[in-house]
Amino acid sequence: MKKGHLVGIGIIAIAIIIIMTSIGDASSYETFETALVMKQSGNDKAIHVVGQLKKNESGEVIGLNVREDKTSFTFLLVDNEGTEQEVFYNEPVPADFIRSESVVVIGSYKNEDIFIADKILMKCPSKYQETEVQAAGM
Amino acid sequence: MINTFIGNLGHLMTIVAFVSALVTAFAYYQYFKANELEKKSWQRFSRISFYIHAVSSTMIAFSLFEIIYNHRFEYFYAYSHSSKALPVHYMISSFWEGQEGAFILWIFWNVVLGLILIHTNKLWEAPVMIVFALVQAFLVSMILGVVVGDLKIGSSPFILLRDATQAPVFQINPDFVPEDGTGLNPLLQNIWMVIHPPTLFLGYASTLVPFAFLIGGLAMKRYSEWIRPALPWAIFSAMILGMGILMGAYWAYVTLNFGGYWNWDPVENAVYVPWLILVAAVHTMITFKKSSTALKTSMVLVILSFILVLYATFLVRSGVLGDASVHSFTDLGLSGQLLIYMLFFTAVALFFTIRSWKYIPTSEREASVYSREFWIFIGATTLGLMGFQVILPTSIPAWNALVESFGGISNLAPPADQVEFYTKFQLWFGIALALLTAVGQFFWWQKMDKKALKDALLTPYIISVVIAALVIVLTKVYDWRYMIIVIAGTFTIVANSVILSRLLKRSTFKLAGGSLAHIGLGMILIGIMFSSGYSETISINMSGLTYSNSWEDELNKEHVLLWINKPTQMKDYTVIYRGRQKKVVGVPEYVPAKILESTGNVNEAIALEDFKDYFKKGEVVELVLEENDYFKIDYFQNEVLKFSLAPMSQFNEGMGGLISSPDSKIYLNRDLYTYVAAMNDYSDPEWKEDEFYEVTPDEQFHIADFVTYFDGAEVLNQVEDYVLQEGDVAVRANLRILDYDVEKVLQPTFIIRNNQVGKIPVVDNELGIRVTLDNILPEQNKFVFKVNRYQKDYVVMKAIVKPYINILWLGSIITLIGFTVAIYRRFDEFKKMRDKGME
Numbered sequence: 001m002k003k004g005h006l007v008g009i010g011i012i013a014i015a016i017i018i019i020m021t022s023i024g025d026a027s028s029y030e031t032f033e034t035a036l037v038m039k040q041s042g043n044d045k046a047i048h049v050v051g052q053l054k055k056n057e058s059g060e061v062i063g064l065n066v067r068e069d070k071t072s073f074t075f076l077l078v079d080n081e082g083t084e085q086e087v088f089y090n091e092p093v094p095a096d097f098i099r100s101e102s103v104v105v106i107g108s109y110k111n112e113d114i115f116i117a118d119k120i121l122m123k124c125p126s127k128y129q130e131t132e133v134q135a136a137g138m
Numbered sequence: 139m140i141n142t143f144i145g146n147l148g149h150l151m152t153i154v155a156f157v158s159a160l161v162t163a164f165a166y167y168q169y170f171k172a173n174e175l176e177k178k179s180w181q182r183f184s185r186i187s188f189y190i191h192a193v194s195s196t197m198i199a200f201s202l203f204e205i206i207y208n209h210r211f212e213y214f215y216a217y218s219h220s221s222k223a224l225p226v227h228y229m230i231s232s233f234w235e236g237q238e239g240a241f242i243l244w245i246f247w248n249v250v251l252g253l254i255l256i257h258t259n260k261l262w263e264a265p266v267m268i269v270f271a272l273v274q275a276f277l278v279s280m281i282l283g284v285v286v287g288d289l290k291i292g293s294s295p296f297i298l299l300r301d302a303t304q305a306p307v308f309q310i311n312p313d314f315v316p317e318d319g320t321g322l323n324p325l326l327q328n329i330w331m332v333i334h335p336p337t338l339f340l341g342y343a344s345t346l347v348p349f350a351f352l353i354g355g356l357a358m359k360r361y362s363e364w365i366r367p368a369l370p371w372a373i374f375s376a377m378i379l380g381m382g383i384l385m386g387a388y389w390a391y392v393t394l395n396f397g398g399y400w401n402w403d404p405v406e407n408a409v410y411v412p413w414l415i416l417v418a419a420v421h422t423m424i425t426f427k428k429s430s431t432a433l434k435t436s437m438v439l440v441i442l443s444f445i446l447v448l449y450a451t452f453l454v455r456s457g458v459l460g461d462a463s464v465h466s467f468t469d470l471g472l473s474g475q476l477l478i479y480m481l482f483f484t485a486v487a488l489f490f491t492i493r494s495w496k497y498i499p500t501s502e503r504e505a506s507v508y509s510r511e512f513w514i515f516i517g518a519t520t521l522g523l524m525g526f527q528v529i530l531p532t533s534i535p536a537w538n539a540l541v542e543s544f545g546g547i548s549n550l551a552p553p554a555d556q557v558e559f560y561t562k563f564q565l566w567f568g569i570a571l572a573l574l575t576a577v578g579q580f581f582w583w584q585k586m587d588k589k590a591l592k593d594a595l596l597t598p599y600i601i602s603v604v605i606a607a608l609v610i611v612l613t614k615v616y617d618w619r620y621m622i623i624v625i626a627g628t629f630t631i632v633a634n635s636v637i638l639s640r641l642l643k644r645s646t647f648k649l650a651g652g653s654l655a656h657i658g659l660g661m662i663l664i665g666i667m668f669s670s671g672y673s674e675t676i677s678i679n680m681s682g683l684t685y686s687n688s689w690e691d692e693l694n695k696e697h698v699l700l701w702i703n704k705p706t707q708m709k710d711y712t713v714i715y716r717g718r719q720k721k722v723v724g725v726p727e728y729v730p731a732k733i734l735e736s737t738g739n740v741n742e743a744i745a746l747e748d749f750k751d752y753f754k755k756g757e758v759v760e761l762v763l764e765e766n767d768y769f770k771i772d773y774f775q776n777e778v779l780k781f782s783l784a785p786m787s788q789f790n791e792g793m794g795g796l797i798s799s800p801d802s803k804i805y806l807n808r809d810l811y812t813y814v815a816a817m818n819d820y821s822d823p824e825w826k827e828d829e830f831y832e833v834t835p836d837e838q839f840h841i842a843d844f845v846t847y848f849d850g851a852e853v854l855n856q857v858e859d860y861v862l863q864e865g866d867v868a869v870r871a872n873l874r875i876l877d878y879d880v881e882k883v884l885q886p887t888f889i890i891r892n893n894q895v896g897k898i899p900v901v902d903n904e905l906g907i908r909v910t911l912d913n914i915l916p917e918q919n920k921f922v923f924k925v926n927r928y929q930k931d932y933v934v935m936k937a938i939v940k941p942y943i944n945i946l947w948l949g950s951i952i953t954l955i956g957f958t959v960a961i962y963r964r965f966d967e968f969k970k971m972r973d974k975g976m977e
Contacts, residue, residue: 003507011519018527018563025559026534027551046554069680070816070934071697072690090693092816092934095797106554110689118554 027106032083032115039109046118050104051079053097061098074114077103089117097122140212140313145296148201149283151194152294155245156278158191163271170264170357181263185256188267191274192249198281199233199242202295206232211316214302215239215295221321223740223763227332232322234335237455237472238295241280243336247343248274255347260972262367265354266347273346276479280472290471318740324788324797327763330389334382338409341379342447345416347371349444349487352437356490361498362426362433367972369423370965372440376416377957383409384950393799395813397938398670399946402556404459407532408450411525416443418521425514431501432515439518441487446529448480453532458539508591510581517574524567528560561670565619568663572626575656576633582652583637595633602632613668613941623667630660648963655956661949668942669809676709677812677937697815700771702904702931703878711780714878715933716770717904719784721762725752728768728784732904736764765789769814769933773803785814785935808941816934820903825926830912832920841907841925847874851914851921857887857898866891871911871921875902886911886923899924904931 030038030047038047053061054076063076063086072090075097079085087105097103100122107117165187169180202215206229211217219239220232233239252270256263283294299316300308307314325331348368355364386406391399400406419439422432453459456473506512534552541548553559580586580594606628610621638653677698700706700715719728720743729752734743741761748754768784787798800813833839835850854868862868867890875882882902888911889896899910906928913922 003512007516007519011523014523015526018523018530021563022527022530025553026531027554029549029551048551048554069695069699070932071695071699072693088690090695092697095816106551114687114689 031079031081032077032085033079033081035115036109036112039112044108046106046108048104048106049077049079049085049115050102051077051085052102053100054078054084064093064098066093077105077115085115086113087115087117089120091120094120094122140298140315141210142298144201144204144210145213145298148198148205148296149294151197151201152278152281152283152296154194155191155198156275156282158187158194159271159275159278162187162191163268163275166264166268166271170268184264184267188252188256188271191271192253195242195245195249195274195278199246202239202242203229203233205296209319211319212298212300214297214299217299217316217319219319219322221319223318223765224322224327225762227329228322228327231326231331231335234339235322235326236295238281238293240335240339241277242295243339244343245274245277245281247336247340248277248346251343251347255350258972259367262351262354262364265357266350269350269353270346273483276475276482280475292475293472324765325393325799328389328393328799330385330392334385334389337378337385338382341375341382341409341413342451344371344375344378345412345444345447347375348419348440349483352440353486353490356494359494359497361494362430365423365426365433365436366968368440369420369427370961370968372416372420372423373957373961373964375443376413376420377954377961379409379413379416380957381954383413384954388947391800391811392802395798395800395815395936397811397813397936398673398940400670402528402560404532404535404552405454407528407560408453411529411532412443412446412450414521414525414528415439415446418518418525419443421514421521422518425511429501429511430499431511432518434495434498434500435515435518437491437498439522441491445480445484445487446525448476448483452476452480453536459535508581508586508588510578513574513578513581517571517578520567520570520574524564524571527563527567531559565623568666569622569626572623572630572660572663575659576626576630579634579637579653579656583641598629598633598636602629605632615672617671620667620671623663627660627664627667630663631657634660648959648966651956651958651960651963653956654959655953658949658951658953658956661945661952663949665942665944665946665949669940669946672941674939674941675936676711676810676939677935680706680708697934697936700933700935703880705774705878708937710775712774712777713935713937714772714774715931715935716772716782717931719768719770720764721766721768722752723760723762725749725759728770730770731767734759734761740764763788768801769817769935771812771933771935783810783812785812787814787817804944806944808939809943810937810939812935812937814933814935818906818929818931818933820906820928820931823906823928825908825928827926829925829927831923831925832915833923834919835921841875841909841923842927844905844907845876847876848872848921849874851911854887857889860889860898862889863891869911869914871923873909873923875905877905884909888914906930 027045028047030049032049032051035047035049038045054063056062061075064073065075066073071092072088073093074086074088077085077087087107088110089105097120102123104121104123105115105117106119106121107115110116162184165180165184169177169184172180204210205213205216206220207226209216209220209222215236215238216232219235220229224232234243248270252267252274255266255270259266278292280292281294282292283297284291299305300312300314348371351364351368351371355361383406386409387399390396390401416439419436419442422436422439425432426436452473456476458473531552534550538548538550576598577595580591584590584594586594603625606621606625609615609624609628615621615624634653634656638650638657641649641653675694675696677696679695680698698706698708698713700713702715702717705712705714718731720731720734722729722734722743729749733745733747733749735746736743737758741764743759743761743764745753745755745757745759753759765788766786767788768786771783771785773780773782781803783801783803785798785801798814800811802812803810829841831839831841833848835848837848839846839848849872851869851871854862854870856862857868869888870885871888873884873886875884882905884900884902886900886909887898889898897910897912899908901908908926908928910924911921912924914920915922
């Protein structure tokens, strides 16, 4: 066999490995319900859940529980199916957390009661809407 | 009063720039086709047309800057990206904070590059400028802001606020102009953000040059000649793009608090990949110049690097990344246009490549393992695979969007731990590259066979193994993967240094570009390994709290809570948080925030106390960005104050709350990197219920945990901010409160007027208390104090040690110098050929 072919086969092999691991390591978007099923079937892989913070009738965020040393906290997240779940995050409360429109938690269930987020992404009210509010207030 | 002139001028210039770009493309096409007689006049016409384009493009930039500079908040762009408090150099950042400004910057750089190309080329002018003008037409269309029926072409930065929003105030008063803008995102208020975007966009813009030469070459059927003029530009582009990426990394390191310089964020990945491909292209182009191989590979790589820049723009600016990235832009409705832009040039490139593929010379000879071509090819392949590994998962959101646009459902998400995911591949690719550059350089400069290779490599190999062993032992690198990095990095540094010293002895510095760049690469690799692989969080598990649930005890708490004035042990340091500070114009050090009181005007405060020799009590001082707080953290070792750090945070209502930036102590061999993750908000405290204390003068008592001395009271003849009348009695109590090593004097005042009592309480935000002199009981010689508590001031901080990060920065600089030397050499070659009349 020619060297060129060997090199070619090597490249293709590495490319296939890359594609396979990319698919294998890719996370997925789940709901709390499917995430819990995953956990129960022994799958500890970190997944994404999109949801909103739980609010009372007057629109205030409820269920936020900051630990005494202020370095971690739990909160209640309601996913798009309406399932409510307590989530623990091992970081101080991000600054604009309460104002966020939607929250993406990346992590997995620790046990059946608590979901541990390794990372949180927040979608905050866009500047365009804010401009309207501010201009209206002036 | 609304100034519509400047906006109309900007909009008009946009249209002129768009039309003139199309005219230029057409004119250069005529010039290209014209016979010798007509060529001269078409050339003149084409150039004039491009000059008009250049002037109008510059005028677009000027108009937009005029709007920002003169605070014309009737314009949406100025209103949403700047504010009156901004100094001029940050107004420049405001310019390109928005997407439209970024496109204008890109247009401007293309104009500059186009003008240079017109005046440095003869033969290539027409075909290259056709490509240039078409690209410009696409770019200008992004900011055109023209609506045809339902079709919106481009988003103009020159629209008025009243047209951009439906705020009710404009129905009452259409001429309403807001007092101030919403300001520049504080994260962009950094000197690196003034120079990083122009550099990056020059990098973006310059990838067009090799691409244009390639298309020109294929159109003129000069299948291989395009390499010579394109090569210096390809190296230039790789250098500038690399520099832009590094500046971005450095900006992230000093401004963003994710704890590092690289986060494998989609936005970062989207620029990293075209850069890798461009570097690969540079290598195959150099090979082609030397031995007429790898032409097809070079073509593919040059096209890919240009298309990938467009793809990066599409990913970042179309909104397709959405949740996946912290700093992608929102969709301005340009995604369709961006897609057409990318697909158009992909189609153009494909058309010319396929048409000329069979005419492109290839070398039939099988490359030997002992040839440089073989090793360069392997290197280019490695770079390509590196890029492939990054772009594939980065494109997951785009893939989801594609599936959904065909009605499918895809719940694929990017890898949960991006850093770990990418590192496990890129690490090995990096090692492979280091080894290849070491070996490859020897092949490059001399003819090799088995024996020569052994002779050449043996000495550098032994030297680098010895050095690597020393480094490993001295710096305690015990992870086997990191040991390999040290060995590979050292090997490339040593091998390339050997080559470099030979080159310098034998010939000129001009040839040293390659070996310099590769030495830098080795240092970058080692620097990344140390600073990231051995980065250590030292603010870990400090609280001593135990939690109700066992799983929480197992987690590492990576932050430390610092109450004001309270010493806390953190690894080798004792740290004390000392309160907030501000920056004052003309004062070289930070000023405690508690001695400054805002006057209500932008960036202006009145001094409540003297501060050293800089200002006196009662003076009005000017603040540098009043929203910024700098938290003073003192670091002690063995009870001696070693240094203070001042991580910053800014509360910015308009930008969605709180934004903070790190501060680092920089040592030669490590950085101590700290940032504030959370802090006390005492702007609107919820005071707890009243507590009353009855005390006699000179008595000692406790307010909360604070030891307090009541040093007696005095009758005042005048009270600040209050006019005493005849018969008034004003009494001021002197309380001395101890908090660790800090002594504070609080003086609540009590005023009696015609049997009416007035009380002036004192609030101390740092201690979180409010003290009122509530009553005086003369018969018992007792004073009654009412105390309300909130909470002491605090910060939650993270501290990370990053060893040997300076090797990374030094390596980066050496690499850039290497690139610069190479550009000089290759441009010199091109110039000599051109002046001989060859091209």
